Amino acid sequence: MQNRSPLLLFLTLLFIQTSVSFGQKNEPTTGPVFNDVGAVFSIDDLDFLPDKSQELKAIFDIDRKQTDPSASNPIISSLHRYYNMHVRYGVPKDKIHLALVLHGSSTKDALSPAVYKEKFKTDNPNKDLINTLSEIGVDVYICGQSMSYMGYSKKDLLPEVKVALSAMTVLTVYQMDNYALIKF
Template identity: 35%
Template sequence: MSMDRRKSCAAIAAMLLLGMTGQALGKSDFEYGPVFNSFGKHAHVQGVSFPENQTFKVAFDVANAAEPGEVNRKFESLARFINMHVANGVKHDNLSLALVVHGSATEEMLKSAHFKQRTGQTNGSETLLNALIAQGVEVIVCGQSAAAHGVENTALIDGIKMDLSAMTAHARLAQKGYSTNPF
């Protein structure tokens, strides 16, 4: 076999292998767990590892609400962050995570009865927010957005804190060493 023919065969074999690998990692390969079994689907990524004592201090910022009755995908990103890191060896206790909510997403901080009164729908994010709080995520709502949307402390889902503003919350978290997730 000539050198050119061998190179062509090798190139075709490489493309086929890459194509099969791409197909092997389709949407069906995303899974829940190990922390959340209904939120935060993620895929395994070969070759990624973390030191034994890897820590993360990350704040997630969410300003846009989901459609009434639906789960806010940005909140679900935080569940995915937890699932994928714990699944890949990061100790759950080494995750310090916060969710800072402002803008139209502020109303998703409401208990179901209050949310339904405003929108006529159930709060699709309440179950996830309760699960995040139960896993130690600090959920903070912007006091300025709460005032603008007529949201009072007593109407908030249990465990959600209110700060003066989202800017204040991020500044306080930064002082504690948190980075802000850009996604």
Template identity: 35%
Template sequence: MSSPTVSNHRISTMFFGGLAALAISTGAFAGPDEFGPGPLIEAYGQIAPVDADMMIPEGASFAVTFDTATRSEAETLNRTLTSAARFLNMHVANGVEAGSLRVAVVVHGGAVHDVSSATAGANADLIATLLEHNVRVIVCGQSASYYDVGRSDLLPGVEMALSAMTAHALLQQADYTLNPF
């Protein structure tokens, strides 16, 4: 007898001395306890092992841009910045050479405060760590102007662009793809 799958749960029927019992399992989903440090950036961007069907080809390289406009809550990390760390960690953990990964984060809107030395808070160490791993962090000059943040206000290594639109256009011309997450 096959076990039907309903809403990502497997339902099994078992018989005990003439009585039927239903058992529901959630399958092979990893919970939060399955996440741990990655091999490249241990402090940020936790990852979980995945039994994937879509394999990464040998010799693969990636050039990916992330985009963030939402400022993190006080004393929390910017989710997009941690996603950039997770991207690096999960690909290195799955055989991609670190040198074959080009990552950029374009920062605009209220997220400009997450890269300003006066207001970065918990993000300052994360940004320094990303920069150490050759991640480009690029600020929208228009947003920076709106929030009265100058180049000298940015954390060391953070770049200023004319605008987020300009940064994305130039990165796309350099063969970066925009990651929607």
């Protein structure tokens, strides 16, 4: 029986070490494009990566809103993640071309600070997200139909937001220009 005790101890320690290492979490980190938003996980031993010489073109269809007006729209920050993730794995920033269109219940995310504060009694948590995307060259559109339906006009919007005839129009034209549709 005593001969099994060291083996049992070894197996127990091995089990504990294995359990601890499997239980460790890979924490998401930001960068290299956006350091305050767009956290992504680092993945080892990947089987699929995009060709680094290929242009990545995507249009994000955003129609959901947060129920809490003080919380940012996580779909908007997906574009930050897209940049951080692909640049981290070797795609040059100038090979990434993104656009987004806000419509439906996400229309409120495009409102100027004054209009947002008046309507929701809090600051627009999407203002900086939209601004940083615009600064890097992302085209930010709002559906003119949704904007009008909600009772807003162009003067009520953030300066980075462009008014389109409709979200359907933007999505059609961008896809005809070989932008992949990303819809969550």
